Amino acid sequence: MYDATHNALAPFQRWLKPRGSVEKTFIVAEEITKGALFNCQMCGQCVLHSTGMTCPMNCPKNLRNGPCGGVRANGHCEIIPEMRCVWVQAWERSRAMPEYGNEILNVLPPVNRRLQNTSAWINEFTGIAQKNPAGWIGVNEILMRDANVISSGARNLAADNADFSLRSK
Amino acid sequence: MQISRSARNDTTFFVPPPSSNLVSGSRLERVLKAGRFAVTAELNPPDSADPQAVYDRALVLATVCDAINATDASGAHCHMSSVSMCALLTRAGYEPIYQISCRDRNRIAIQGDVLGAAAMGVKNVLCLTGDGVQAGDQPEAKPVFDLDSLTLLRTVRIMRDAGQFLSGRKLDVPPRVFVGAAENPFAPPFDFRPLRLQKKWQAGAEFIQTQYCFDIARLREFMQRVVDLGLHEKLYILVGVGPLRSARVAEWMRTNVPGVHIPDTMVERLRGAENQAREGKKLCIELIQQVREIPGVRGVHVMAYRQEELVAEIIDEAGLLPRVTEKDLARR
Known part of the structure; x- marks a missing residue:
């Protein structure tokens, strides 16, 4: 579905540039639709799949990787007491999403603040939205790191744990 | 998730230290990796330009814990900054845990401070x-x-393990720090x-300090899940504890301090006590003893706002002294 849309839009790539004339139309369209549906804050890099279709930019701390430790006992926000925590909602909704529900477990990169008030749809199409800081190291490498720890450090790890069970009081 | 080209070409990141190898050599790291029960304590920064205020408080804590947390304007109240407090502590030979909060500084300031802190001898950071x-x-x-706590964690790990800034620009000497989260x-x-x-572990955390624990049943449930996920073997988990001075303070804390949950039973017990302060201390010691029995818990983090003497007494009376000596650690 995504590929189909991408291919269908490909001939119009020339017009679908960030800061291009067409973008204004997209911005208005996004503000109206996503604004009404998700209270979109126009960060320009939509991650609704990873957040139970709850816009994380409504979190007063702009958290994109899960709730802070300040969530109140009633599930409301530490900063805005009358608002339900964005991440309490995100977690509940993600549990009801059969296909993308577990994307909430992904570690997301830092927000690109330059994309504020640009079109997330165009950014997605041009690939700007998916572009991480050049030095960012993704989940894949972290998984490789773990594989390494398991293979090269298995003996040490086992020794460590044995040691721990003996010595810990 | 997209992998940047510079990251893909960087092979240094793929040779991580196995869990028993030391990355920072900090006392906290050595104690934990030697399988000993760790104790950390919080040093609340003074509202003062006098370094003596820091030294006086550190002196009380130094002999009773393995590392001292330097808080970063906790509760959004301005005090002496955490990085400068760490500078004073390392200068005097103490071991701080440099707390970094994302509230007040952007990624440029934070990365610079991590380098500066490491240059001054800081070996532990806590990403909040x-x-x-x-x-x-x-x-x-x-x-x-x-940034948020997870992107901050990963940023510090990228600096340390890949030897580069978030931009990909190389560091001459990476900061060798033991990385923690809350x-x-x-x-x-x-x-x-x-x-x-688990996400925090994936982002790069190596040790965890939890928020104040007053609800042991909730902690047990949480730790059960943590053990089921195997996270207790990947992360060194220190549980946060602290004394309540009175029922009134408990009430105030649970309404005004973000993230502190105190069950009614605990408040009632304090209210019914003859000497509430003594009861609060006793409660804290009991909690430490219960926490130590929970599988997967590798230490405690003792917090009491500007009551360093009380913290020292609690650690002593909970039977956590003497702390493991350098000689013992070296023998391993």
Whole structure:
């Protein structure tokens, strides 16, 4: 579905540039639709799949990787007491999403603040939205790191744990 | 997730230290990796330009714990900055844990401070999101939150393990720091919390210090899930504890300090006591003893706002002294 849309839009790539004339139309369209549906804050890099279709930019701390430790006992926000925590909602909704529900477990990169008030749809199409800081190291490498720890450090790890069970009081 | 080209070409990151090898050589890291029960304590920064205020408090804590947390404007109240407090502590030969909050500084400032802190001898950092500015006495301030605790964790790991800034620009000498994060098992959504802990591990955390624990039943549930996920073998988890001075303080804390949950039974017990302060201390010691029995817990983090002497007494009376000596650690 995504590929189909991408291919269908490909001939119009020339017009679908960030800061291009067409973008204004997209911005208005996004503000109206996503604004009404998700209270979109126009960060320009939509991650609704990873957040139970709850816009994380409504979190007063702009958290994109899960709730802070300040969530109140009633599930409301530490900063805005009358608002339900964005991440309490995100977690509940993600549990009801059969296909993308577990994307909430992904570690997301830092927000690109330059994309504020640009079109997330165009950014997605041009690939700007998916572009991480050049030095960012993704989940894949972290998984490789773990594989390494398991293979090269298995003996040490086992020794460590044995040691721990003996010595810990 | 997209992998940047510079990251893909960087092979240094793929040779991580196995869990028993030391990355920072900090005392905290050595104690934990030697399988000993660790004790950390919080040093609350003074509202003063006098370094003696820091030294006086550190002196009380130094002999009773393995590392001293230097808080970063906790509760959004301005005090002496955590990085400068760390500078004073390392200068005097103490071992600080440099707390970094995302509330007040953006990614440029934070990365610079991590380098500076490491240059001054800081070997432990704790990556925090930070309390909102509304919790403090200057709620008109601009909240920054450029990074969050997870992107901050990964940023520090990228600096340390890949030897580069977030931009990919290389560091001459990377900061050798032991990287920690916080978790609050006592705040909703409860079933997400253990998985969020897993995310923090994936982001790069090596040790965890939890929020104040007053609800042992909730902690047990949380730790059960953590053990089920195997996270207790990947992360060194230190549980936060602290004394309550009175029922009134408990009431105040649970309404005004973000993320602190105190069950009614605990408040009632304090209210019914003849000497509430003594009961609060006793409660804290009992909690430490219960926490030590929970599988997967590798230490405690003792916090008491500006009551360093009380912290020392609690650690002593909970039977956590003497701390493991350098000689013992070296023998391993």
